[in-house]
Amino acid sequence: MPELPEVETIRLGLQKHLVGHTIVDVELIWPGQFHGDPKSIIGSKIIGIRRFGKGLVIDLDNGLSLAVHVKMTGQLIYKASPFLAGTHTRLIFHLDNEALLLFNDIRKFGWLKVLKTSEVTGLSFFKSLGPEPLKNLTLENFTQIVKKGSLPIKSLLMDQKRIAGIGNIYANDALFLAKIAPARIASSLSNQEIKKLFKSIEEVLTKSLKAGGASEVNFLNALGEKGTYQKHFLVYKKNGKPCTNCGTIIKKMRIGGRGTFYCPSCQS
Protein backbone atom coordinates (compact mmCIF):
# COMPACT_ATOMS: atom_id res chain seq x y z
CA MET A 1 0.00 0.00 0.00
CA PRO A 2 1.20 3.59 -0.21
CA GLU A 3 4.45 3.73 1.72
CA LEU A 4 7.46 6.00 1.19
CA PRO A 5 8.24 4.95 -2.44
CA GLU A 6 4.61 5.14 -3.52
CA VAL A 7 3.94 8.52 -1.91
CA GLU A 8 7.21 9.91 -3.30
CA THR A 9 6.15 8.66 -6.75
CA ILE A 10 2.87 10.55 -6.37
CA ARG A 11 4.78 13.64 -5.24
CA LEU A 12 7.05 13.62 -8.27
CA GLY A 13 4.05 13.38 -10.62
CA LEU A 14 2.15 16.15 -8.86
CA GLN A 15 5.25 18.35 -8.82
CA LYS A 16 5.56 17.98 -12.57
CA HIS A 17 1.92 18.58 -13.45
CA LEU A 18 0.39 20.80 -10.76
CA VAL A 19 2.99 23.44 -9.96
CA GLY A 20 2.20 26.77 -11.59
CA HIS A 21 -1.50 26.05 -11.97
CA THR A 22 -4.34 27.78 -10.15
CA ILE A 23 -7.21 26.00 -8.43
CA VAL A 24 -10.41 27.43 -9.92
CA ASP A 25 -12.94 25.19 -8.17
CA VAL A 26 -13.21 22.47 -5.55
CA GLU A 27 -15.96 19.88 -5.94
CA LEU A 28 -16.69 18.03 -2.70
CA ILE A 29 -18.38 14.77 -3.64
CA TRP A 30 -17.80 13.18 -0.23
CA PRO A 31 -17.10 16.09 2.15
CA GLY A 32 -16.27 13.96 5.18
CA GLN A 33 -12.59 13.66 4.30
CA PHE A 34 -11.98 17.36 3.57
CA HIS A 35 -11.23 19.58 6.55
CA GLY A 36 -11.27 23.34 6.06
CA ASP A 37 -12.96 25.91 3.89
CA PRO A 38 -12.74 24.94 0.20
CA LYS A 39 -13.33 28.59 -0.77
CA SER A 40 -10.11 29.59 0.94
CA ILE A 41 -8.01 27.77 -1.67
CA ILE A 42 -9.97 28.76 -4.76
CA GLY A 43 -8.02 31.26 -6.85
CA SER A 44 -4.66 30.30 -5.36
CA LYS A 45 -1.71 29.00 -7.33
CA ILE A 46 0.10 25.73 -6.52
CA ILE A 47 3.76 26.55 -5.86
CA GLY A 48 5.21 23.26 -4.61
CA ILE A 49 4.61 19.71 -3.37
CA ARG A 50 6.36 18.39 -0.30
CA ARG A 51 6.37 14.96 1.35
CA PHE A 52 6.82 14.09 5.02
CA GLY A 53 6.89 10.33 5.58
CA LYS A 54 3.73 9.01 3.92
CA GLY A 55 2.08 12.45 3.98
CA LEU A 56 1.94 15.06 1.22
CA VAL A 57 1.67 18.85 1.33
CA ILE A 58 0.47 20.97 -1.57
CA ASP A 59 1.73 24.54 -1.00
CA LEU A 60 -0.27 27.47 -2.34
CA ASP A 61 0.72 31.08 -3.05
CA ASN A 62 -1.77 32.57 -0.58
CA GLY A 63 -0.03 31.37 2.57
CA LEU A 64 -2.17 28.25 2.81
CA SER A 65 -1.28 24.61 2.22
CA LEU A 66 -3.24 21.45 1.68
CA ALA A 67 -1.99 18.49 3.73
CA VAL A 68 -3.01 15.11 2.34
CA HIS A 69 -2.77 11.54 3.61
CA VAL A 70 -3.91 8.82 1.22
CA LYS A 71 -3.75 6.08 3.89
CA MET A 72 -4.32 2.72 2.18
CA THR A 73 -6.62 3.22 -0.77
CA GLY A 74 -6.33 6.93 -1.56
CA GLN A 75 -5.24 8.17 -4.96
CA LEU A 76 -4.36 11.65 -6.26
CA ILE A 77 -4.72 11.57 -10.01
CA TYR A 78 -4.14 14.35 -12.51
CA LYS A 79 -6.35 14.33 -15.60
CA ALA A 80 -5.38 16.72 -18.37
CA SER A 81 -8.74 16.43 -20.12
CA PRO A 82 -12.32 16.33 -18.83
CA PHE A 83 -12.98 13.16 -16.92
CA LEU A 84 -16.02 11.74 -15.18
CA ALA A 85 -15.84 11.03 -11.49
CA GLY A 86 -15.41 7.33 -10.72
CA THR A 87 -17.35 5.40 -8.08
CA HIS A 88 -14.73 6.23 -5.47
CA THR A 89 -13.93 9.82 -6.43
CA ARG A 90 -14.43 11.85 -3.25
CA LEU A 91 -13.12 15.22 -4.38
CA ILE A 92 -12.24 17.04 -7.60
CA PHE A 93 -9.98 20.07 -7.92
CA HIS A 94 -10.54 22.02 -11.13
CA LEU A 95 -7.45 23.77 -12.47
CA ASP A 96 -7.01 26.84 -14.69
CA ASN A 97 -5.83 24.74 -17.66
CA GLU A 98 -9.10 22.76 -17.57
CA ALA A 99 -7.24 19.83 -16.04
CA LEU A 100 -8.53 18.04 -12.95
CA LEU A 101 -6.97 16.60 -9.85
CA LEU A 102 -9.07 13.71 -8.54
CA PHE A 103 -8.95 12.39 -5.01
CA ASN A 104 -10.20 8.79 -5.06
CA ASP A 105 -10.43 6.68 -1.92
CA ILE A 106 -12.31 3.38 -1.70
CA ARG A 107 -12.20 3.05 2.07
CA LYS A 108 -12.45 6.73 3.04
CA PHE A 109 -9.52 6.52 5.47
CA GLY A 110 -7.57 9.31 3.81
CA TRP A 111 -7.81 13.01 4.68
CA LEU A 112 -7.13 16.46 3.26
CA LYS A 113 -6.64 19.49 5.53
CA VAL A 114 -6.38 23.16 4.68
CA LEU A 115 -4.00 24.99 7.00
CA LYS A 116 -1.52 27.85 7.07
CA THR A 117 1.76 26.92 5.38
CA SER A 118 3.58 28.08 8.51
CA GLU A 119 1.58 25.57 10.58
CA VAL A 120 2.15 22.49 8.42
CA THR A 121 5.02 21.07 10.46
CA GLY A 122 2.99 21.63 13.62
CA LEU A 123 0.21 19.32 12.43
CA SER A 124 0.13 16.43 14.90
CA PHE A 125 0.78 13.76 12.27
CA PHE A 126 3.80 15.56 10.80
CA LYS A 127 5.11 16.73 14.16
CA SER A 128 5.38 13.21 15.55
CA LEU A 129 7.15 11.63 12.56
CA GLY A 130 10.52 10.07 13.20
CA PRO A 131 13.58 10.36 10.92
CA GLU A 132 13.29 9.01 7.41
CA PRO A 133 15.40 6.41 5.56
CA LEU A 134 17.35 7.79 2.56
CA LYS A 135 17.03 11.22 4.17
CA ASN A 136 17.92 12.02 7.77
CA LEU A 137 18.02 8.54 9.33
CA THR A 138 21.64 7.67 10.06
CA LEU A 139 22.99 4.26 11.08
CA GLU A 140 23.89 5.69 14.50
CA ASN A 141 20.39 7.04 15.00
CA PHE A 142 18.79 3.82 13.72
CA THR A 143 20.93 1.74 16.10
CA GLN A 144 19.76 3.82 19.06
CA ILE A 145 16.12 3.53 18.02
CA VAL A 146 16.31 -0.25 17.55
CA LYS A 147 18.16 -0.85 20.84
CA LYS A 148 15.42 1.00 22.74
CA GLY A 149 12.57 -1.12 21.36
CA SER A 150 11.06 -3.90 23.48
CA LEU A 151 8.58 -4.79 20.75
CA PRO A 152 8.98 -7.01 17.62
CA ILE A 153 11.43 -5.44 15.16
CA LYS A 154 8.77 -5.47 12.43
CA SER A 155 6.38 -3.42 14.57
CA LEU A 156 9.19 -0.97 15.31
CA LEU A 157 9.98 -0.51 11.62
CA MET A 158 6.33 0.31 10.91
CA ASP A 159 5.99 2.81 13.79
CA GLN A 160 6.00 6.21 12.05
CA LYS A 161 6.90 7.97 15.30
CA ARG A 162 10.22 6.10 15.42
CA ILE A 163 10.99 5.84 11.68
CA ALA A 164 8.91 7.50 8.97
CA GLY A 165 7.92 5.94 5.66
CA ILE A 166 8.06 2.16 6.11
CA GLY A 167 4.84 0.14 5.95
CA ASN A 168 3.99 -3.53 5.76
CA ILE A 169 5.47 -4.34 2.34
CA TYR A 170 8.93 -2.90 2.93
CA ALA A 171 9.12 -4.01 6.57
CA ASN A 172 8.58 -7.62 5.44
CA ASP A 173 11.01 -7.46 2.53
CA ALA A 174 13.77 -5.56 4.37
CA LEU A 175 13.72 -8.11 7.20
CA PHE A 176 13.97 -10.96 4.69
CA LEU A 177 16.91 -9.29 2.97
CA ALA A 178 18.63 -8.81 6.32
CA LYS A 179 17.82 -12.44 7.31
CA ILE A 180 16.18 -11.31 10.55
CA ALA A 181 13.01 -12.95 11.89
CA PRO A 182 10.21 -10.34 12.09
CA ALA A 183 9.12 -11.41 15.59
CA ARG A 184 12.55 -10.80 17.12
CA ILE A 185 12.43 -8.25 19.92
CA ALA A 186 14.16 -5.15 18.53
CA SER A 187 16.58 -4.69 21.43
CA SER A 188 17.93 -8.24 20.89
CA LEU A 189 19.45 -7.35 17.51
CA SER A 190 23.25 -7.20 17.36
CA ASN A 191 25.05 -4.17 15.93
CA GLN A 192 25.91 -6.29 12.91
CA GLU A 193 22.23 -7.19 12.35
CA ILE A 194 21.14 -3.59 12.79
CA LYS A 195 23.67 -2.46 10.20
CA LYS A 196 22.48 -5.12 7.77
CA LEU A 197 18.86 -4.15 8.35
CA PHE A 198 19.68 -0.47 7.79
CA LYS A 199 21.28 -1.33 4.43
CA SER A 200 18.37 -3.63 3.52
CA ILE A 201 15.83 -0.88 4.19
CA GLU A 202 17.75 1.48 1.92
CA GLU A 203 17.99 -1.21 -0.75
CA VAL A 204 14.28 -2.14 -0.90
CA LEU A 205 13.14 1.50 -0.79
CA THR A 206 15.62 2.56 -3.48
CA LYS A 207 14.62 -0.32 -5.77
CA SER A 208 10.93 0.46 -5.33
CA LEU A 209 11.48 4.18 -5.99
CA LYS A 210 13.15 3.24 -9.28
CA ALA A 211 10.19 0.96 -10.12
CA GLY A 212 7.67 3.74 -9.42
CA GLY A 213 6.33 1.98 -6.32
CA ALA A 214 4.31 -1.21 -5.87
CA SER A 215 0.79 -1.60 -7.30
CA GLU A 216 -0.06 -4.88 -5.64
CA VAL A 217 -3.58 -3.76 -4.80
CA ASN A 218 -4.65 -0.34 -5.99
CA PHE A 219 -1.76 2.09 -5.91
CA LEU A 220 -1.65 4.39 -8.94
CA ASN A 221 0.73 7.30 -9.52
CA ALA A 222 -0.32 10.89 -10.22
CA LEU A 223 -1.09 10.00 -13.84
CA GLY A 224 -3.15 6.94 -12.93
CA GLU A 225 -0.38 4.51 -13.90
CA LYS A 226 0.78 1.43 -11.97
CA GLY A 227 4.21 0.94 -10.46
CA THR A 228 6.09 -2.31 -11.07
CA TYR A 229 7.75 -3.11 -7.74
CA GLN A 230 5.13 -5.80 -6.95
CA LYS A 231 7.04 -7.98 -9.45
CA HIS A 232 10.05 -7.82 -7.16
CA PHE A 233 8.48 -8.67 -3.79
CA LEU A 234 10.82 -10.94 -1.84
CA VAL A 235 8.46 -12.41 0.79
CA TYR A 236 5.45 -10.07 0.94
CA LYS A 237 2.33 -12.10 -0.05
CA LYS A 238 4.58 -15.07 -0.96
CA ASN A 239 3.21 -17.48 1.66
CA GLY A 240 3.07 -21.04 0.32
CA LYS A 241 5.72 -20.28 -2.30
CA PRO A 242 9.37 -21.35 -2.14
CA CYS A 243 11.95 -18.94 -0.75
CA THR A 244 14.02 -17.51 -3.61
CA ASN A 245 17.11 -18.03 -1.52
CA CYS A 246 16.76 -21.57 -0.11
CA GLY A 247 13.52 -23.09 -1.43
CA THR A 248 11.85 -23.38 1.98
CA ILE A 249 8.12 -22.57 1.87
CA ILE A 250 7.44 -18.97 2.95
CA LYS A 251 5.21 -18.77 6.01
CA LYS A 252 2.64 -16.26 7.16
CA MET A 253 1.93 -15.14 10.72
CA ARG A 254 0.41 -12.10 12.41
CA ILE A 255 2.47 -9.50 14.24
CA GLY A 256 0.73 -6.47 15.67
CA GLY A 257 -2.44 -7.57 13.90
CA ARG A 258 -0.73 -7.39 10.49
CA GLY A 259 0.07 -10.06 7.93
CA THR A 260 3.75 -10.98 8.24
CA PHE A 261 5.66 -13.08 5.73
CA TYR A 262 9.01 -14.75 6.31
CA CYS A 263 11.30 -17.62 5.43
CA PRO A 264 11.55 -19.85 8.53
CA SER A 265 14.91 -21.11 7.32
CA CYS A 266 16.74 -17.94 6.17
CA GLN A 267 15.44 -15.54 8.84
CA SER A 268 16.43 -16.02 12.47
Add this chain to the structure above:
DNA sequence: AGCTGTACCTGCAGGC
Protein backbone atom coordinates in the same frame (compact mmCIF):
# COMPACT_ATOMS: atom_id res chain seq x y z
C1' DA B 1 5.80 5.20 29.35
C1' DG B 2 5.46 1.51 26.35
C1' DC B 3 3.03 -1.80 24.18
C1' DT B 4 -1.20 -4.42 22.32
C1' DG B 5 -5.51 -4.70 20.32
C1' DT B 6 -9.23 -2.66 17.97
C1' DA B 7 -11.88 0.76 15.20
C1' DC B 8 -12.35 3.23 11.05
C1' DC B 9 -14.44 1.66 5.87
C1' DT B 10 -15.13 -0.93 1.64
C1' DG B 11 -14.25 -4.67 -1.58
C1' DC B 12 -13.12 -9.13 -2.38
C1' DA B 13 -11.92 -14.05 -1.76
C1' DG B 14 -13.07 -18.32 0.22
C1' DG B 15 -16.13 -21.57 2.63
C1' DC B 16 -20.41 -23.77 2.98
Add this chain to the structure above:
DNA sequence: TGCCTGCAGGTACAGC
Protein backbone atom coordinates in the same frame (compact mmCIF):
# COMPACT_ATOMS: atom_id res chain seq x y z
C1' DT C 1 -26.07 -18.99 -6.34
C1' DG C 2 -25.72 -16.29 -2.25
C1' DC C 3 -24.78 -15.37 2.27
C1' DC C 4 -21.31 -15.02 5.84
C1' DT C 5 -16.78 -14.37 7.62
C1' DG C 6 -12.28 -12.82 7.55
C1' DC C 7 -8.76 -10.14 5.66
C1' DA C 8 -6.43 -6.16 3.46
C1' DG C 9 -3.11 -2.45 6.47
C1' DG C 10 -2.09 3.35 7.89
C1' DT C 11 -3.14 5.69 11.83
C1' DA C 12 -5.56 7.05 16.22
C1' DC C 13 -6.77 5.83 20.45
C1' DA C 14 -8.45 3.06 24.51
C1' DG C 15 -6.84 0.18 27.88
C1' DC C 16 -3.50 -2.53 30.33
